[in-house]
Amino acid sequence: MNRPIETVETAAKTAPTETQDLRDPSYLKIRDVVYQISGIYHPEEKLYLLAARCARRMTAVKAATPSEYLDHLTVRGSREAELRLLLNEITIGETYMFRSPQQLEALRSVILPQILQDKAALGFKRLHVWSAGCSTGEEPYTLAMFLLELKETLLCGWTFDILATDLNDNSLVAAKAGIYGEYALRSTSDLLRRKYFKTYDQNRLQAGEELKSLIRFDRVNLTDDSKMTFLKGMDLIFCCNVLIYFDLASKRKVMQHFYANLLPGGYLFLGHAESLYQVDDRFHLMHFPGAIGYWKPPVGYVAGVKR
Amino acid sequence: MSLLDVIRPRIRALDAMPSVPAIVQPLAELLREDPDRVNLDKVVELVSYDSTLVAQCLRMANSPLFGRRDTETVRGAVLALGIKRVEAIVLGCCLNRIVPPDKWALDALTFWRHCLGCALVSSKMARLIGYPDPEKAYLAGLLHDVGILVNTVTCTEEYRRTIEQARRGRIRLHESEQQSLGFTHCRSGAILAEQWKFSLDVRAVIEFHHDVVKSVTARPLVALVHLSDLLCRLRELGYGYYEAIGVDLAGDEAWSMLLESCPALAKMDLARLTLDIDGAMDEIVSVVDAVFRPEAIAAK
Numbered sequence: 001m002n003r004p005i006e007t008v009e010t011a012a013k014t015a016p017t018e019t020q021d022l023r024d025p026s027y028l029k030i031r032d033v034v035y036q037i038s039g040i041y042h043p044e045e046k047l048y049l050l051a052a053r054c055a056r057r058m059t060a061v062k063a064a065t066p067s068e069y070l071d072h073l074t075v076r077g078s079r080e081a082e083l084r085l086l087l088n089e090i091t092i093g094e095t096y097m098f099r100s101p102q103q104l105e106a107l108r109s110v111i112l113p114q115i116l117q118d119k120a121a122l123g124f125k126r127l128h129v130w131s132a133g134c135s136t137g138e139e140p141y142t143l144a145m146f147l148l149e150l151k152e153t154l155l156c157g158w159t160f161d162i163l164a165t166d167l168n169d170n171s172l173v174a175a176k177a178g179i180y181g182e183y184a185l186r187s188t189s190d191l192l193r194r195k196y197f198k199t200y201d202q203n204r205l206q207a208g209e210e211l212k213s214l215i216r217f218d219r220v221n222l223t224d225d226s227k228m229t230f231l232k233g234m235d236l237i238f239c240c241n242v243l244i245y246f247d248l249a250s251k252r253k254v255m256q257h258f259y260a261n262l263l264p265g266g267y268l269f270l271g272h273a274e275s276l277y278q279v280d281d282r283f284h285l286m287h288f289p290g291a292i293g294y295w296k297p298p299v300g301y302v303a304g305v306k307r
Numbered sequence: 308m309s310l311l312d313v314i315r316p317r318i319r320a321l322d323a324m325p326s327v328p329a330i331v332q333p334l335a336e337l338l339r340e341d342p343d344r345v346n347l348d349k350v351v352e353l354v355s356y357d358s359t360l361v362a363q364c365l366r367m368a369n370s371p372l373f374g375r376r377d378t379e380t381v382r383g384a385v386l387a388l389g390i391k392r393v394e395a396i397v398l399g400c401c402l403n404r405i406v407p408p409d410k411w412a413l414d415a416l417t418f419w420r421h422c423l424g425c426a427l428v429s430s431k432m433a434r435l436i437g438y439p440d441p442e443k444a445y446l447a448g449l450l451h452d453v454g455i456l457v458n459t460v461t462c463t464e465e466y467r468r469t470i471e472q473a474r475r476g477r478i479r480l481h482e483s484e485q486q487s488l489g490f491t492h493c494r495s496g497a498i499l500a501e502q503w504k505f506s507l508d509v510r511a512v513i514e515f516h517h518d519v520v521k522s523v524t525a526r527p528l529v530a531l532v533h534l535s536d537l538l539c540r541l542r543e544l545g546y547g548y549y550e551a552i553g554v555d556l557a558g559d560e561a562w563s564m565l566l567e568s569c570p571a572l573a574k575m576d577l578a579r580l581t582l583d584i585d586g587a588m589d590e591i592v593s594v595v596d597a598v599f600r601p602e603a604i605a606a607k
Contacts, residue, residue, distance in 0.1 A: 035579075041578070041579050041582050042586075043582050043583045043585065043586025043587070044371075044583075044586060045371065045586040045587060045589065045590060046586050105549075106553070109477070109551045110551055110552065110553040111553065114553070273582060274578075275576065275578035275579055275582075276578065277576040277577075277578055277579060284555050284557065284558065285555075285556070285557065285577055285578060286553050286554065286555055287537075287538070287541045287553070287554045287555075287556060287581070288541065288552070288553050288554075289541055289549035289550065289551075289552070290541070290542065290543060290549065292578060292581060295555065
């Protein structure tokens with residue numbers, strides 16, 4: 001089951017306590033504010049996770065009750081900054097390699113076979129993948145390993161590359177270096193570690209040349225029209241927990257770009273609790289076993305026709 | 308002679324099995340009354356005769372999935388759950404008993420998690436889109452796959468192979484059934500539903516949930532349960548394995564069918580509903596394990 005947030009150490013340490021009365025209706029209101037603004041959704045049964053994240057921010061801003069903290073998020077002058085800080089708390093620890101095995105499984109068993117079949121019919125044998133908002137690089141290296149593991153089978157005869165972009169220069173430096181400790185590698189098997197990484201120091205591994213040669217790192221602002229216009233021809237875009245920081249107008253703009261950047265039949269993937277509800281209605285929400293993706297249907301796609 | 312002719316008498320025989328408790332008939336008669344005039348004392352009395360039913364009603368009434376009431380009495384549980392929900396619980400219990408413990412092909416817990424999940428998603432979706440009878444949606448969701456129980460009892464060994472074949476090929480169960488048995492759980496379920504005198508709407512759901520366009524009665528309900536069923540199978544509440552499928556739910560023919568009578572479907576937040584299913588998963592597993600685990604039943 002894909003329940004990555006719960007596996008994060010910080011959440012485990014802050015299970016519901018007596019001071020967090022989850023029946024306090026303010027938590028539902030905070031949940032709704034977070035969902036409305038960021039698109040990150042906590043079902044009622046997972047409110048304790050949100051409460052745990054709020055608890056840290058409540059201590060920081062000295063809010064005594066959830067209701068008081070709700071004020072910080074909704075009526076105070078600093079509400080936008082506070083929401084950003086809360087979102088940072090919510091997404092802490094979300095980044096490690098092979099974080100969404102079901103997403104990769106959907107790619108392997110359903111999505112890639114379809115895309116490859118459609119492209120091969122047109123005579124193309126090249127696949128372009130984009131990690132938009134790659135942070136410190138865990139996602140693009142995961143995708144690189146995933147694709148390389150398929151090169152003898154599904155991707156036999158195909159070439160592929162990964163574009164990894166971020167706005168933050170520090171993140172990009174770290175991503176290019178590709179040095180990771182146990183936390184980032186927690187779900188990476190020994191086999192893959194040996195195959196694609198080299199020892200960096202006692203506690204850390206560094207991505208090897210085969211991985212690095214597949215990935216091109218670049219600084220891109222997702223709302224920068226001039227740059228976004230040129231990133232065409234993508235088959236898959238991954239944009240995890242990035243849009244959550246944008247206002248609705250910017251989200252729509254980025255989605256317009258993503259839609260244009262994708263080839264027909266391509267997919268956009270967001271963070272596992274992110275929703276595009278009321279942000280974009282051109283992408284089709286596609287369900288795969290344990291994963292969802294946003295699909296740009298090919299020209300002439302008629303709803304109801306089974307693929 | 309078709310395979311269905313072979314199976315029909317076997318299904319009829321189910322009706323006479325001693326494991327079908329006597330409670331169904333009197334309860335159905337009680338519930339035929341107008342909801343406001345149902346004799347609650349009689350319902351409580353009937354439920355109280357059966358310790359499994361008592362346990363299940365109490366567990367459900369105290370589950371956050373149904374609003375959690377902190378109730379300790381059968382009467383309190385029946386009041387908290389409502390008469391319709393009690394009827395669903397009774398039917399679920401009775402159906403579970405038609406399968407001897409050693410005959411399960413798909414294991415009992417997997418099966419009931421799927422049914423309970425589908426019931427919950429159906430009633431939740433019904434409320435979200437303004438379908439007028441969420442309780443009927445719950446019952447239809449719970450019972451839509453009774454044919455799997457019929458196949459389990461009537462074709463035990465063949466059916467184990469059928470399920471194994473579906474699991475290995477990651478294909479839809481009803482397709483695997485069609486290939487190996489020559490009929491699907493929709494057909495065999497419909498025969499049982501007729502025997503057990505389920506309402507026409509629920510019978511339509513049982514018969515057509517994998518072939519929605521063929522249904523004549525209760526088309527919105529059939530479409531709604533079809534979509535819930537699909538969603539559950541895509542979120543670890545399926546038949547114990549993942550089918551290799553990608554589904555555009557809004558492009559499904561059932562979606563268009565449901566849209567005709569429930570236009571609010573177009574505005575439904577599908578991603579959120581999906582995350583709600585994930586959120587409810589632990590409790591669904593816990594409820595089903597508590598009431599359908601063979602040891603739990605044997606201990607009663």
